Amino acid sequence: MSGTVMALEIAQAGAAARRQLVLNARSTDEAARRLRARRPAFVVTIARGSSDHAALFLKYAIEVRLGLACASLGPSIASLYHAPLRLGGAVAVTISQSGRSPDIVAMQQAAKDAGAMTIALVNDVQSPVAEEADALLPLHAGPEHSVAATKSMIASLIAGVSLVANWAEDADLIAALDRLPAILDASKHPPPDAAVETLASSTSLFVIGRGATFAIAAEAALKLKETSAIHAEAFSSAEVLHGPAGVIGPGFPVLAFAPADAAREGFFATVDRLASFGAAPLVMDADKHSRWPTLVAPDGGHPLLTPIVALHAFYRLAEATACRRGRDPDQPPHLMKVTRTV
Known part of the structure; x- marks a missing residue:
């Protein structure tokens, strides 16, 4: 295993997930009970960066x-802008690692003042976001030192899905969540060298997904920019043919996060179409494909959890790619662990 802090923290994701599910069991159940009693008309999310990708994943799960x-x-x-919002009866979910960025703190308070019930999914339980929320669901990821967030992002996804599962009283999803930490623990294989070389030799690529995996694609594209200085753009497979495909030429890399739900068939039809334009797909999936190189990640046991396991496997690929390109993924240039945006 690589000696970077990023690699160490990727390996801690299963333990963080297990800790969170155990320690948050009562608070998640209580938040879900309050949500069922409130019967909100809609939900809003408050986040930036990787946390906003977790919010996009949560949006899909909620809808x-x-x-x-x-x-x-x-x-x-x-x-x-200090613009008043009308959020009476709504729910506002804030997702943050630090819980300290001034604009995130201000938006959560504004949502609360506008009548929303506020729920915080945050790693630092002594932060303003954690202390001022109506309900707190700690991520329990533990200290994260690499600038590239990995285990805290996985923990954010799991906290969101766990809230939805309990809110919906979805017994199958709750049971699958209980099995997820062991699946993450078992996902230890280094990425294939060919996949590492494909990304390491790229200067620009598309990352595509659909539904739940679109959020994963957005996070993967950010990590490639952040750790490897690769210009990666994320698109839904439903949108990539509407204009972005115009830049594709022979050998253009496309990293494709396969959905595990109703979007799957159409997704692969789009991958085929992109390949016909000359694109070179690299597929992230629980199944190996004969038509394209595949980075196989374990099945998560549920269509909402398999994308989380795929992201966990991708993080190893991102770390290895950064190292292959001679970069330090723990300390990318120009970036800080906590961004205090006003």
Whole structure:
């Protein structure tokens, strides 16, 4: 295993997930009970960076599993524009590692003042976001020192899905969550050298997903920029043919995060179409494919959990790619662990 802090923290994701599910069992159940009693008309999310990708994943879970509209709020609405919002009866979910960015703190307070019930999914339980929320679901990821967030991102995804599972009283999803830490623990294999070389030799690529895996694609694209200085753009497979495909030429890399749900068939039809334009797909999936190189990640046991396991496997690929390119993924240039945006 690589000696980077990023690699060490990737390996800690299973333990963080197990700790969170055990320690948050009562608070998640209580938050879910309050949500069922409140019967909100819609949900809003407050986040930036990787946490906003976790919020995008949560949006998909809420809309598919609960039938509620869910939208991301721009934190500057509160911190810069001071625009009043009408959120009476709504729920506002803040997702943050540090819970200290001034614009995130301001947006959560504004949502609360506007009538929303506020729920914080945050790693630092002594942060303003944690202390001022109506309900707190700690990530329990433990200290994270690498600038590239990995185990805290996995913990954010799990906390969101766990909230949805309990809110919906979805016994199958709750049971699958209980099995997830062991699956993450078992996912230890280094990425294939060919996949590492493909990304390491790239200067630009697309990362695509659909549904739950679109959020994973967005996070993967960010990590490739952050750790390896690769220009990666994320698109839904439903959108990539509407204009972005115009830049594809022979050998253009496309990292494709396969969905495990109803989006799967159409997703692979799009991958085929991109390949016909000359693209070179690299597929992330629980199944190996004969048509394209595949980075196989374990099945997560549920369509909402398999993408989380795929992201965990991708993080190893991102770390290895950064090292192959001679970069330090723990200390990328120009970046800080906590970004205090006003």
